[in-house]
Amino acid sequence: MNMDENLQRFLRYVQIDTQSDDTSMSVPSQAKELDLSRLLQKELLELGIQSEINEFGILYGRLDGEEDLDPIGLNSHVDTALEITGAGVKPQIIHNYDGGVIHLNEKYSMSPADFPTLGDHVGDDLVVTSGDTLLGADDKAGVAIIMAVLAYYVAHPEVKHHPICFCFTPDEEIGRGPDHFDAKRFGAKYAYTVDGGIYNEIAIETFNAAHADVVIEGVSIHPGEAKGKLVNASSVAFAFDALLPKHKKPELTSGREGFNHLVQVSGTVDSAKLHYIIRNHSREELEIQKKEFEEAAKAIQEQYPTAKVHLTIGDDYRNMGEVFKEHPEAVDKAVEAFRALGYEPVFPPIRGGTDGATFSFKGCPTPNLGTGSYNHHGRFEYLSVKEFNIMIEIVKQIVKA
Template identity: 45%
Template sequence: MITKEAIIKRFISYVTVDTESDPKSDTTPSTAKQWDLAHALAKELIAIGMKDVTIDPNAYIMATLPSNVDHDVPTIGFISHFDTSPDFTGANVKPRVIENYDGKDIALNAEHNIILSPDYFEDLLLYKGQTLIVTDGTTLLGADDKAGITEIVSAMEYLINHPEIKHGDIKVGFTPDEEIGRGAHKFDVEKFGADWAYTMDGSQIGELEYENFNAAGATVTVKGKIVHPGYAKGKMVNSMYIATEFINSLPRLETPEHTEGYQGFFHLYSVEGKVEETVLQYIIRDHDMAHFEARKEVMQNLTNEINTQYEREVITIDIKDQYFNMKEKVEPVKHIVDIAEEAMKLLDIEPLIKPIRGGTDGSQLSYMGLPCPNIFAGGHNFHGRYEYVPVESMIKATEVICKIAELTAEKALK
């Protein structure tokens, strides 16, 4: 059996390495510190007995667990990312292990009165009696996606040490910069050599996802005119007021905090403004392609409408597609989802098949020719101080990887 102690030790060794990515960087990886964990992971894969371990100039790591059967089996892969979100600091992570969680409030940081409470985060109650790993309230944890890496490495080590479990060739891949939407940009699908793969990048135990948002980013730039305020009548143009008009003209209830399920949204995540210039950063999300295109059109039309109110062009918008719904690429090979679902059921895990309200490397990889559904990694409350992961969920995810490998080999005989 995979032990709690081994999972905890491996996970903590990963999350205490700062790997925060940077959307403003144009390098790959976007931050030099991602190399620290990348090099450590490559060495660890070699140490546990993986073959063909490589790390390329962009920090993409690949390795192979060779088949231990004499019949043809599809080559499958498991993928996770090692960067953490720039939304909240990942420096000096101080994880804390809570044994036998009692279902009550957890004081993450008594000094600053930072409380992880089931009154607000109801999912905590799913894990009463289990072992949780939490933050100290000053950083994120990094379970997104170092839990996934923990599970993949642990599964490979288990399969190596238990050759009685039969499997075909298994590929593993670890990527940088997923959190800034570039995790799959330089992933060499041909070199990876898998027929299909799974990202271990979901949240709650049981999650199995093969639908995700269509995604775009939008930069809205508003130009004003600065004049001494004492002599500004009829001359000053305050870009911040125009930006406020743009913000307030978008549907207020079509934002992340008011939507769920298949509902899309406009999300304003950054504002930098002075009188002379204000820059708004948005992300646009929708599962339905027609609705997605309509959302982009709404923002472009609003830009045009505001410009008609002025004698010059005061506002511009730059919209760039980021990734698309992988459903289109996975549904034709739906058996790869069925195998994962069967693996969960055999392990007494209730599959939770639902759309991802976000993105994953798997969405881009699916469009690059590598169909890639997403499986739970176990963490909750990603990208912030309230992030936590139940150790039992990581163990179950590790078992799911092993079971998928076993089932794939079994089905290849039929």
């Protein structure tokens, strides 16, 4: 039964260390990311599919199909997150999960009380970590799903399908994944990143993202003779932060509510710096947030006329939902596939970004699909084998003629 073969593939991929590195300036950031890409290239060749790993470490390939149909793209990333090591991954399989506490090792266990999604998988087989590493289902589950779909269509030439363009990218976890993505080279009319959690979510909306840097120059004078003259740049920085709307913070918002997030502070008496990221699904509201930064800067400058307040604001990425308004076919096709198999998809707005957003703005509309994996970026990461197999069926259905 090829169900097992699909799971074997996943288990094989997670045992290869492909952690990317945000301190490295090389492309890809770590040569070891390509250890997986090269294995994929070899496995593809065994399926009779040619592929190319280009100078940026992106593996591109194509499985020909019905040439009068739109070529559909599939993507996932080979690297794993930085929060915890990806070396020495020893996946453990929990057969027929009973809903109780899972002991990963002597030190770490996970229970539905701490991780409520576990309660949805009673009776499933789960793949968990040994407690010492991440699992790397983000995104090797996505890689394994795409490989399973390709293997299926190679084994079943009688089942007609769209031409399938696929690519496996490095450095997604350090935000550089799509930098060198070439939509022309990829060749798909539209595509899917397979890089999410629960199986029935289609992500078609991201934040609009901007950032703000505030630099304060104070007036530094010996504290003994400071009265009426000293302006402490760090205190002015605190005052600036206090002027921003109190409720627009990540810890106080959810769903479609935007936020300003103070991610870095540094300061002395003489000068201080604040770095914020600004997020909102609505572009109009993002503009309002930027205005609030400008107003706060103006007010602070008036309050401390001998200090200097410099504010710079820049845009980072846009909500990919804009692209799907113009090009709904990728979303429609996925919805059709879910329904054909008896599932109803949901569309929660992502409170973050996705490589698909960049692909979409580079000309290849790309919603994101789930992989059936949970608790990414840590030792409690796990895969529901049932949902993983559902996603193989969904992706097969999407590209089916």
